[in-house]
Amino acid sequence: MSQMLQIHDQLREMILSLDLGPGERLTERWLESRFEGSRTPIRAALVRLEGEELVRRDGRNWIVAPIDLGELEALAEFRIPLETTAVRLACARASAADIAGVEEMLDACQSGAPREEWHRVGTDFHVEIARLSGNPFIVKAIAGAMTRLSRARWLEVWTEPSREQAWREHRRILGFIKANDPDSAAREAADHITDTRDRLLRSLNEDRRGLRARGFAVIGLR
Amino acid sequence: MSQMLQIHDQLREMILSLDLGPGERLTERWLESRFEGSRTPIRAALVRLEGEELVRRDGRNWIVAPIDLGELEALAEFRIPLETTAVRLACARASAADIAGVEEMLDACQSGAPREEWHRVGTDFHVEIARLSGNPFIVKAIAGAMTRLSRARWLEVWTEPSREQAWREHRRILGFIKANDPDSAAREAADHITDTRDRLLRSLNEDRRGLRARGFAVIGLR
DNA sequence: AATCCCGTTTTGGGATACCAGTATTGTCCC
């Protein structure tokens, strides 16, 4: 694989895992030494990441895209029509094998699993459901939305019951798709997105102090 | 403005105007002489355009993204839930001044206007409506969808009546938003997207011969 | 005439060199 793609993926991972703080400045020279490559592939990776909005320009400088918690509502508003459409289409189009694949993914995440695993599966579930719709534009849009959501979800204080609740909702959505009940699946999906948003916002609000202590600007959080 | 952005914008325009044929190979050296800049900014522009899916890699080469007419259905399927949501939100949120702005845009496109003008306004209308929703994610998604549609719409054989029909539908949508009738606006928007898709597909089907003569692969067109 | 093969050319990927602008720092004067 080309060096640029390696750098892109690694940097992406570092950003999404909060290894690099939101808003943190990135100089091409630092990245040069960090990844032991020249500025050429590094610049390409940065331009690419800029397209994914994981990196942004601040004047002439590069910075890790800040987390704007104020966009959480808009994100839910965006996801609801898309994901309800996705599950409806999934009911019409997904094969039993496709559905089983997603089910398996959920099963693989047992209660002993590490935090990263829960985080990843919780994101991938929505993308995989979107994939069942067979519409690549929906898939990409949902994947992008989940990426933007991803870092804020690390900040969330996950309690066992809230996590269990989310998983129950995932299973219910999948169950309705399996049962070929598009209306219920769509209702469940919309409710899940709303619930998740509220859980997230509540958690972040309760933990404002903790967030600030960890150096996160709590901008846009009402 | 940086040279890279200039190159990006010019190249983008050349692609969207079909100045560069879909599938056409782009060598960095040709672009170098064409834009009188070195490969560095050109490569950055290409990476950027790749993110917008206007340019693609074919092995090691760069090519102008082909037009896949088969994705027209998926695109409509994607737009309908988003744009119906957008008009509903617009009803709730758009100010009279905002609406008047869009109205003005439609008015500015009189029957004597050049083809480019119709094309541009026909695209921008949907983006502006999305903007009235106040949701930036919806705006960006619609803008991206309209970009992908853009080139196929150049291929369309525009008859006077079909163009008039589209404009009537635009006005109707806007009228319902103005009248604060979200249900009608949403229905009208969905119908418009479906109608437009059908008009486009019919036109392209009738003109297959013409398309091929102009060098366009009619892939994915049923 | 078709095909294979090898040298040449051209390509994109990466590294480096250079520049102009900007921020920083250190210093000198008050």
Next chain:
DNA sequence: GGGACAATACTGGTATCCCAAAACGGGATT
């Protein structure tokens, strides 16, 4: 000690250079 200012260090933007690999071409062979 504090503020103005100049030298300096560092940044991203661009141009150029080098390389390996892929594409191309042309001639020899069948």
